[in-house]
Amino acid sequence: MTFDQRRAELIDAAIRVIARDGLAAATTRAIVGEAGMPQGSLFYIFSSRDALISAVIEEITTTERRGALLSVEMSAPDRGLHEVLAAAMDAYLRLLQSNPDRELALLEVAAHAMRHDPPAAHRQWQTYRATVAEALSFIADTMSMRWTLPVTDLAHMVTSALDGLTLSWLTDRDGDAARRHIDLLAGTFAALAVSEHNPVSATGASPQGETV
Amino acid sequence: MTFDQRRAELIDAAIRVIARDGLAAATTRAIVGEAGMPQGSLFYIFSSRDALISAVIEEITTTERRGALLSVEMSAPDRGLHEVLAAAMDAYLRLLQSNPDRELALLEVAAHAMRHDPPAAHRQWQTYRATVAEALSFIADTMSMRWTLPVTDLAHMVTSALDGLTLSWLTDRDGDAARRHIDLLAGTFAALAVSEHNPVSATGASPQGETV
DNA sequence: GTCTATAAGGAGATAGAC
DNA sequence: GTCTATCTCCTTATAGAC
Numbered sequence: 001m002t003f004d005q006r007r008a009e010l011i012d013a014a015i016r017v018i019a020r021d022g023l024a025a026a027t028t029r030a031i032v033g034e035a036g037m038p039q040g041s042l043f044y045i046f047s048s049r050d051a052l053i054s055a056v057i058e059e060i061t062t063t064e065r066r067g068a069l070l071s072v073e074m075s076a077p078d079r080g081l082h083e084v085l086a087a088a089m090d091a092y093l094r095l096l097q098s099n100p101d102r103e104l105a106l107l108e109v110a111a112h113a114m115r116h117d118p119p120a121a122h123r124q125w126q127t128y129r130a131t132v133a134e135a136l137s138f139i140a141d142t143m144s145m146r147w148t149l150p151v152t153d154l155a156h157m158v159t160s161a162l163d164g165l166t167l168s169w170l171t172d173r174d175g176d177a178a179r180r181h182i183d184l185l186a187g188t189f190a191a192l193a194v195s196e197h198n199p200v201s202a203t204g205a206s207p208q209g210e211t212v
Numbered sequence: 213m214t215f216d217q218r219r220a221e222l223i224d225a226a227i228r229v230i231a232r233d234g235l236a237a238a239t240t241r242a243i244v245g246e247a248g249m250p251q252g253s254l255f256y257i258f259s260s261r262d263a264l265i266s267a268v269i270e271e272i273t274t275t276e277r278r279g280a281l282l283s284v285e286m287s288a289p290d291r292g293l294h295e296v297l298a299a300a301m302d303a304y305l306r307l308l309q310s311n312p313d314r315e316l317a318l319l320e321v322a323a324h325a326m327r328h329d330p331p332a333a334h335r336q337w338q339t340y341r342a343t344v345a346e347a348l349s350f351i352a353d354t355m356s357m358r359w360t361l362p363v364t365d366l367a368h369m370v371t372s373a374l375d376g377l378t379l380s381w382l383t384d385r386d387g388d389a390a391r392r393h394i395d396l397l398a399g400t401f402a403a404l405a406v407s408e409h410n411p412v413s414a415t416g417a418s419p420q421g422e423t424v
Numbered sequence: 425g426t427c428t429a430t431a432a433g434g435a436g437a438t439a440g441a442c
Numbered sequence: 443g444t445c446t447a448t449c450t451c452c453t454t455a456t457a458g459a460c
């Protein structure tokens with residue numbers, strides 16, 4: 001087993017432990033136990049427990065969560081903007097519902113980073129926002145629409161809305177409330193776009209009868 | 213010093229320690245040190261460290277944060293709905309900016325509660341939502357408006373938006389972005405109200421020329 | 425390079441003096 | 443009721459055997 005394999009396995013084990021038992025319970029012993037390694041082996045791969053936690057933050061940032069958004073829009077090019085946005089957010093909600101502990105772990109790690117490694121927390125959210133911005137641009141292109149706000153501002157708002165949705169659902173576990181919430185959000189964001197062919201329309205169902 | 217005084221002082225000291233150094237650093241020794249008490253005294257007031265943390269959650273829930281919302285609307289009865297909502301959210305943003313560690317502490321304690329005492333986390337957010345709902349009703353009454361959505365759904369959305377705003381600002385500390393965000397939110401929420409006198413208008417500046 | 429054994433210290437909680 | 447001293451357990455990290 002190579003150095004990199006062990007490193008990756010330790011990060012993965014740490015994420016599993018944090019998701020299952022919380023960050024406070026993610027001791028070096030618990031992590032190596034999860035990974036099936038002797039305790040000392042952690043320290044010739046990472047210089048300290050904190051170094052491992054920082055690696056966990058980077059790993060979560062690059063692989064987790066908002067990927068669900070990108071997958072959905074691909075599959076719905078012929079519907080209205082409201083529906084596409086709602087479907088994307090609904091996909092995220094299902095991800096959250098199917099793995100709440102993982103999202104909670106993400107929150108704990110982010111809070112840890114805000115205190116012990118603020119730039120890492122900053123990067124984490126910048127990555128989320130960039131992913132959302134990409135998705136929003138993709139949607140606009142596919143549907144021949146244009147956002148009436150800078151896409152970075154819009155991505156900021158959408159990311160923030162998803163954060164709020166996450167905290168709401170984690171505290172009340174009320175899927176119906178979350179779906180009503182998503183519907184309202186979709187309407188709000190859909191109103192911030194206009195068709196390129198028919199600039200006054202904001203519904204998303206572009207007429208397609210005009211010239212280019 | 214009475215039992216209740218010591219209890220209150222310990223809770224207060226715990227909040228200070230958590231805000232300054234994080235929940236993980238809030239050991240029983242650190243807390244009694246902050247309170248200027250001997251270590252053992254904690255355990256004939258609270259049965260365990262976790263019991264103290266639970267008391268901290270209840271304390272934070274009842275006294276912190278969203279009170280800023282209520283203070284502001286009182287002072288602005290003659291402006292448009294958009295402005296009133298923006299002013300209230302701006303007041304919250306200033307509270308956040310003036311004491312970020314305290315909001316971060318709140319987040320850490322909430323994450324802890326989601327794992328170790330879910331009903332407490334639920335109550336915490338229910339309290340937030342109830343406070344916001346009250347404020348929204350008060351605004352509607354004062355301005356002779358009516359919300360076009362159930363006020364509980366609206367409170368859910370607004371609370372969620374504030375949660376998102378909090379996480380956004382905590383990660384990027386970008387006050388300008390937060391203010392743009394608030395302006396958009398205020399517009400969105402203002403659009404969900406109609407004047408009682410002139411039901412088609414959603415701007416908030418009610419004409420006042422009609423009959424009742 | 426890999427693992428075992430252990431060091432050194434901090435944690436929550438309690439027993440017992442006053 | 444109040445505080446001191448201490449018990450026991452578990453933590454991160456390392457020294458040294460293989």
